[in-house]
Every structure is written in structure tokens, then in C-alpha cells.
Amino acid sequence: MKRIKLTIAYDGTNYSGWQMQNNAKTVEETLANALSTLLHEEVSLIGASRTDAGVHALGNVAAFDTESPIPPEKICYAVNSFLPEDIRVVKSEEVGEDFHPRFGAHNKCYEYLVSYGAFENPMERLYSYHIRKMPNIDAMKEAATYIVGEHDFESFCAAGAQVVSKVRTVYSLDVLPEESGLVIRITGNGFLYNMVRIIAGTLLKVGEGAIEPETVKDIIDAKNREKAGPTAPAKGLRLVWIEYDDKK
Amino acid sequence: MKRIKLTIAYDGTNYSGWQMQNNAKTVEETLANALSTLLHEEVSLIGASRTDAGVHALGNVAAFDTESPIPPEKICYAVNSFLPEDIRVVKSEEVGEDFHPRFGAHNKCYEYLVSYGAFENPMERLYSYHIRKMPNIDAMKEAATYIVGEHDFESFCAAGAQVVSKVRTVYSLDVLPEESGLVIRITGNGFLYNMVRIIAGTLLKVGEGAIEPETVKDIIDAKNREKAGPTAPAKGLRLVWIEYDDKK
Numbered sequence: 001m002k003r004i005k006l007t008i009a010y011d012g013t014n015y016s017g018w019q020m021q022n023n024a025k026t027v028e029e030t031l032a033n034a035l036s037t038l039l040h041e042e043v044s045l046i047g048a049s050r051t052d053a054g055v056h057a058l059g060n061v062a063a064f065d066t067e068s069p070i071p072p073e074k075i076c077y078a079v080n081s082f083l084p085e086d087i088r089v090v091k092s093e094e095v096g097e098d099f100h101p102r103f104g105a106h107n108k109c110y111e112y113l114v115s116y117g118a119f120e121n122p123m124e125r126l127y128s129y130h131i132r133k134m135p136n137i138d139a140m141k142e143a144a145t146y147i148v149g150e151h152d153f154e155s156f157c158a159a160g161a162q163v164v165s166k167v168r169t170v171y172s173l174d175v176l177p178e179e180s181g182l183v184i185r186i187t188g189n190g191f192l193y194n195m196v197r198i199i200a201g202t203l204l205k206v207g208e209g210a211i212e213p214e215t216v217k218d219i220i221d222a223k224n225r226e227k228a229g230p231t232a233p234a235k236g237l238r239l240v241w242i243e244y245d246d247k248k
Numbered sequence: 249m250k251r252i253k254l255t256i257a258y259d260g261t262n263y264s265g266w267q268m269q270n271n272a273k274t275v276e277e278t279l280a281n282a283l284s285t286l287l288h289e290e291v292s293l294i295g296a297s298r299t300d301a302g303v304h305a306l307g308n309v310a311a312f313d314t315e316s317p318i319p320p321e322k323i324c325y326a327v328n329s330f331l332p333e334d335i336r337v338v339k340s341e342e343v344g345e346d347f348h349p350r351f352g353a354h355n356k357c358y359e360y361l362v363s364y365g366a367f368e369n370p371m372e373r374l375y376s377y378h379i380r381k382m383p384n385i386d387a388m389k390e391a392a393t394y395i396v397g398e399h400d401f402e403s404f405c406a407a408g409a410q411v412v413s414k415v416r417t418v419y420s421l422d423v424l425p426e427e428s429g430l431v432i433r434i435t436g437n438g439f440l441y442n443m444v445r446i447i448a449g450t451l452l453k454v455g456e457g458a459i460e461p462e463t464v465k466d467i468i469d470a471k472n473r474e475k476a477g478p479t480a481p482a483k484g485l486r487l488v489w490i491e492y493d494d495k496k
Binding site: 009010011056058076080085086087088089090118119120121122123125126127238 | 257259306328333334335338366368370371374
């Protein structure tokens with residue numbers, strides 16, 4: 001028995017998120033079915049990040065156990081021919097049997113893409129969130145500095161999320177201007193449900209002048225979801241990479 | 249009666265090209281229907297570039313005549329609410345009654361996007377052509393120099409195209425490296441059917457070493473479609489802008 005780690009890229013547009021569910025097409029189910037077909041055995045995946053409907057990934061991670069004799073590093077090439085074009089397994093490798101995609105992760109990177117201008121570019125519409133007016137990027141950068149560090153992120157967590165502790169560490173939060181758009185890039189040791197999208201929605205409120213940059217400190221201290229900005233739309237979000245302590 | 253010029257961006261993925269045809273959804277038909285609904289009159293469009301199925305545009309141009317009292321520069325905002333998200337009219341303006349989108353054009357710019365690497369990024373799959381191996385960009389740049397200028401482009405025209413003269417002038421042809429990809433950007437006074445895609449396909453053959461850069465001179469001189477490279481896939485192509493002598 002071998003444990004295989006997969007690194008997966010997908011366009012989340014046509015999926016009801018990562019996690020398997022009844023009566024909805026998900027990335028997990030599509031990938032598990034393709035692996036089962038390829039390997040002639042029932043495959044159960046453990047995913048690192050249960051991305052929401054419409055959220056994209058360049059490097060989500062999943063693991064499964066197999067008895068297959070196919071060399072682990074070849075599985076990615078083979079399984080892609082059983083997958084639709086909007087899902088690609090970009091790496092496959094054997095890992096130790098104690099490897100766990102979720103609990104072993106020590107650093108994750110997400111990007112939130114925003115475009116602005118009078119009209120949305122149809123070719124960017126599925127992969128970024130469009131706003132009319134160019135935001136104040138300096139104000140967003142200042143607000144971002146208050147979010148970096150170890151905090152209780154209750155204010156940036158969707159109501160109803162059931163986790164014991166809402167303390168997380170954000171290692172970096174950069175607001176990067178691009179041609180008629182910007183990228184909000186965040187890294188941290190873990191993220192609460194909708195946390196990145198609520199941070200993006202809050203920074204955009206700062207960018208439009210509706211929230212002062214320093215107020216973000218108060219929003220964190222309030223530990224109250226209602227104090228933060230809205231949850232930015234799913235399509236602007238992409239999971240970029242996940243790092244593990246135990247690199248293979 | 250006013251003549252209105254429209255500048256149009258679209259994601260061509262879900263359309264059978266620009267031009268109206270029976271039993272297929274086209275950009276022209278979708279746009280004409282939206283305008284007819286908005287203006288309460290039958291609208292006939294004259295398009296500048298009849299882009300093929302799957303080809304995209306940032307700035308295609310079309311014109312129509314109207315009796316509507318809606319201010320010309322407001323039509324773009326109004327019509328977008330009647331259009332699907334993959335088509336946006338980004339500008340509308342009144343022009344002289346002798347304005348013709350096709351005959352008045354004196355400079356057009358197309359881009360052909362290529363990505364490379366072991367796996368295709370699912371988020372780029374609809375808007376670029378993916379190849380495995382990084383091409384030789386210097387060789388492509390050299391080959392491009394032979395294409396610039398006034399030539400009979402018979403070798404770069406789809407067989408069966410019915411035009412009197414195949415002489416066109418390419419003003420510039422740049423091969424621009426990007427992160428894990430490249431952009432082929434071409435400007436010229438007019439393009440034959442499939443010309444940009446055949447030029448892209450030929451440059452990519454040069455990039456993979458199958459055609460020597462200098463051979464491109466012989467391909468032009470041969471005036472024979474069979475001597476050039478393949479027609480690169482539609483999805484990599486986008487019409488960027490069209491310039492007119494008589495700027496309004």
C-alpha cells in the first residue's frame with residue numbers, strides 16, 4: 001500500500017466546490033472517479049482545502065492510498081486523460097503513510113483577483129471580481145498591515161463555522177497592482193471558513209473609502225463578523241499553493 | 249437617422265463566430281437582438297471582422313443605423329444589460345454616415361496567446377493554446393522579421409478564400425515572452441482568412457525547430473498554403489483593436 005500526494009489545478013466555475021455531496025458535481029468526486037477508473041480500485045481522497053463553489057485552484061492537495069503498481073510520479077499524466085480539461089493533476093508523488101493533506105499543512109497561499117474599469121473584460125469574468133472604480137491601493141496596503149500576524153479572526157469567519165479556536169497567523173498580505181486590476185495575495189498557517197473572501201471584501205471597502213484603514217484594527221478586536229466587510233465573490237479567489245513541514 | 253459605431257469585447261468560446269448564420273449562436277445575432285430589444289427597432293449590424301468560432305475580441309467594431317433618441321454614448325451602458333456576460337459593448341459613439349467598419353479600417357491588431365509547460369493551466373485553457381515544450385523564442389523573432397512588410401500572403405491564407413488580391417502589409421509582428429507563455433502580436437492593414445492563425449502556427453513550427461527561420465522567406469515566395477505551418481487553434485486568438493483613418 002502506498003500513499004500518494006496529488007497537486008491539483010482546477011477552474012472551479014462549473015463545480016459545486018471541492019467536497020463530495022449529493023446531486024452536485026464536485027472536484028473531489030470527479031477526481032476520485034477518474035482515479036478509480038485509472039487504477040481499477042475504489043479511491044477515497046482526503047483533500048487539503050475544501051474550496052467553495054466557484055473557487056479556483058492552482059495547487060490544491062489531496063492524498064489517497066493505492067495498491068496500484070503504476071509508478072507514483074506517472075499517475076498525474078495518466079489520470080489527466082480521464083479528467084475534463086478544467087481539472088489537471090499537475091504532480092503526483094509517494095509520501096509517508098502518516099502524510100495528511102489537512103493537518104500537515106503549515107503554510108497556504110491564496111490570491112484574490114480584482115479588475116476595475118467601466119466594463120468587465122469578458123475573458124476575465126470567470127477568474128476575477130470586477131468593480132467600476134479603481135480603489136485606493138495605498139489605503140488597502142495600510143489596512144493589510146493590521147491583518148498580518150497572529151489574531152483571533154472571528155470577525156473574518158462566516159457565521160456558524162464550527163471550529164474550537166479562531167486564532168490563526170497571517171504571514172503576509174500583499175496588495176499588488178496590475179494593469180487595470182490588482183491581486184490580493186495572502187499566506188498563513190490556516191484559514192477559517194470564508195476568511196480570505198471576507199478579508200478581500202473588507203480591503204475593498206477600505207479601497208473605496210467606506211472603511212478607514214486603521215478601523216481594521218477595531219474590526220479584528222471586535223470579534224464580530226458583522227463589523228467586517230462583505231464576503232467577496234467566489235470567482236475572484238484561487239488557492240495557489242500549500243506547503244508541508246515534511247517535504248517529500 | 250444616426251450611424252453608431254460600437255466597440256465590442258467578447259469571449260468567443262460559446263459562439264459560432266461573429267457572423268449571423270442559421271442554427272448557430274453567433275455574436276452578431278446576439279448583439280443585434282439585444283440592440284433591437286433596447287431600441288425598439290430592427291437593427292442590422294455591419295461588422296468589421298468576422299471572427300471565427302472560438303476566437304475572442306477585446307475591440308471588434310460594428311456599426312448600425314438608428315432613429316433612437318438614446319444618446320449614442322449611452323447605448324453601450326444600456327445594451328450591456330440585455331447581453332450575456334461574455335459580450336460587452338465597451339464604447340458607443342456617433343459617426344458619419346459614410347463610416348464603414350470594414351472598408352474604413354486602416355490598422356488592426358491581433359494577439360495570439362501560447363502557454364507552455366508539462367500541464368495546461370485550467371484557468372487559461374479557453375484563452376490560449378498550450379504546448380508542452382518552451383519554444384525557441386529567438387528563432388521565432390527572427391522568422392517574424394521576414395513576415396513584416398508588404399507581401400502577397402497567399403501561403404498564409406486558408407485555401408478557397410475568395411479575394412482578388414492577397415497582398416497585405418504587416419506593420420509589426422512581435423513575439424513577447426511572458427511567464428510560462430508568450431504573446432504573438434501582429435498589426436497590419438488587413439488580414440486574409442485564417443492569416444493570423446497560420447502565421448502563429450508557422451512561427452510555432454519555427455519555435456520547435458521544425459522550420460528554419462530563414463525558410464519563412466521561401467514560404468512567402470512560394471505563394472502556396474501547403475508550404476506554411478498549420479492553422480493554430482482558434483481559442484488562442486484575440487482581436488485587440490481596429491483603427492480608422494477618420495477618427496471620431
